[in-house]
Amino acid sequence: GAVVSQHPSRVICKSGTSVKIECRSLDFQATTMFWYRQFPKQSLMLMATSNEGSKATYEQGVEKDKFLINHASLTLSTLTVTSAHPEDSSFYICSARVSGAYEQYFGPGTRLTVT
């Protein structure tokens, strides 16, 4: 149980284009999902918190107009990187939290490469 999937697992896009990453909780309902970014040999950095049916809360320094987050249902959250640039190349990881619990379950991550 408590499986989180991400799609795609890796994506390569050209500079200036937009990329959408999906995060799904497969066997549970997640009222809250989180998006992290991880650069090589670094720790995970929280980008934003996504609550079903409401606007996402972004961490300081994360551009909300560049990283669009939508949490339309209790099992799906999407992150869209708009007008991607090479410096946006990173490993993006989502996690989902079961309602009423603290534990987070992480997705397998999405490797984004912007050329």
Added chain:
Amino acid sequence: LAKTTQPISMDSYEGQEVNITCSHNNIATNDYITWYQQFPSQGPRFIIQGYKTKVTNEVASLFIPADRKSSTLSLPRVSLSDTAVYYCLVGGGFSGGYQKVTFGTGTKLQVIP
């Protein structure tokens, strides 16, 4: 937010018990302590969670002293496949309220044959 401090790296031989300690001096009353394991290019995997004293599951034990200002993850008889980065996180609580967590630097465990 409770900040955590862990050793940057550790080496261990196969078959040995490994103990990784995490300091969290400003842990709050309703904070839980959770440990995750991460392999390269994968999302973190939940290992164990506790509030106080000792918690044990099929893969690890978690020791938390009475003052809760630190915790120790114990991995019995490690194998090469346990080579990974281990993160200690502090926050949240089972009250249902959400408190975001911050990942520290983690401890890179290298298991040597």
